[in-house]
Amino acid sequence: MGKAAIALLSGLLLIPLHGAQPDYLSPESRPPILQSLIVPGWGEYLVRQPKRAKVFILTESALWVSSFASFMISRIEEQKYIAFAADHAGVSTDGKNKEFWIDIGNYPSTEEFNTEHLRWRDFEALYPNTDAWQWEWDSKRDRNRFERIRIRSDHWALIGKFLIGGIVINHIVSAIDVLYLKRIALEQQITYAPLYRTESNQFTYSLSITF
Numbered sequence: 001m002g003k004a005a006i007a008l009l010s011g012l013l014l015i016p017l018h019g020a021q022p023d024y025l026s027p028e029s030r031p032p033i034l035q036s037l038i039v040p041g042w043g044e045y046l047v048r049q050p051k052r053a054k055v056f057i058l059t060e061s062a063l064w065v066s067s068f069a070s071f072m073i074s075r076i077e078e079q080k081y082i083a084f085a086a087d088h089a090g091v092s093t094d095g096k097n098k099e100f101w102i103d104i105g106n107y108p109s110t111e112e113f114n115t116e117h118l119r120w121r122d123f124e125a126l127y128p129n130t131d132a133w134q135w136e137w138d139s140k141r142d143r144n145r146f147e148r149i150r151i152r153s154d155h156w157a158l159i160g161k162f163l164i165g166g167i168v169i170n171h172i173v174s175a176i177d178v179l180y181l182k183r184i185a186l187e188q189q190i191t192y193a194p195l196y197r198t199e200s201n202q203f204t205y206s207l208s209i210t211f
Contacts, residue, residue: 032182033175040174047181056174063167070160077153081146088142089135100133105147109136 036043040060044053085091085104107113110127117125127133137143 032178036174036178037171040170043174043178044181047178049181052177052181056170056177059170060167063163063170067160067163067167070156070163074153074156074160077149077156081149081153084142084146084149085135088139088146089137091135092132095132101150103127104135104137105143105150108140108143110134111136 032043032046034043035046036056039057041053041056044050044056081101082091082093085101086093089104091104103113107116110129110133114126117123137146
């Protein structure tokens with residue numbers, strides 16, 4: 001059985017060295033996996049799978065359009081809540097970060113915000129007593145409306161980020177799909193089957209190469 005094991009190992013090592021390959025499987029061809037990482041569906045076209053390529057291209061287009069629309073809506077909502085705060089809370093809108101807009105949605109005025117954070121001894125969070133950082137809402141209703149618009153803006157921005165993640169995944173899946181298609185094509189080019197001959201107590205191989 002030692003000779004049979006050697007024959008089996010030799011056959012497995014030699015099989016990948018044989019067989020005619022289409023252009024897209026040859027070492028000189030462009031790497032369709034890399035191309036699918038760049039543009040999903042491109043690699044599928046190279047390996048002659050236009051229907052699969054169309055799915056990835058349409059998915060990519062839909063993700064980009066949806067992501068752009070989500071960020072655009074988020075930006076529009078952001079401009080709305082900033083303008084609303086300027087009109088109903090006397091906010092100076094220049095040079096404000098994200099944390100500031102969250103804070104003014106949670107507190108009626110700068111004075112109440114600073115008073116509470118002084119009790120907490122959170123001195124670093126205090127806003128300066130200057131016009132640039134003052135706010136005071138006309139009513140609780142206006143503050144609540146502002147907060148709803150701000151949350152809506154953040155929600156759309158989050159959707160846009162998820163869609164960007166979907167775009168990255170689409171590139172990766174397309175590359176994996178091309179790798180799968182190339183492997184299937186190679187298996188179709190070369191087929192083999194080990195045979196055991198009882199009369200001689202030896203392993204032999206049936207090797208089929210498609211040209």
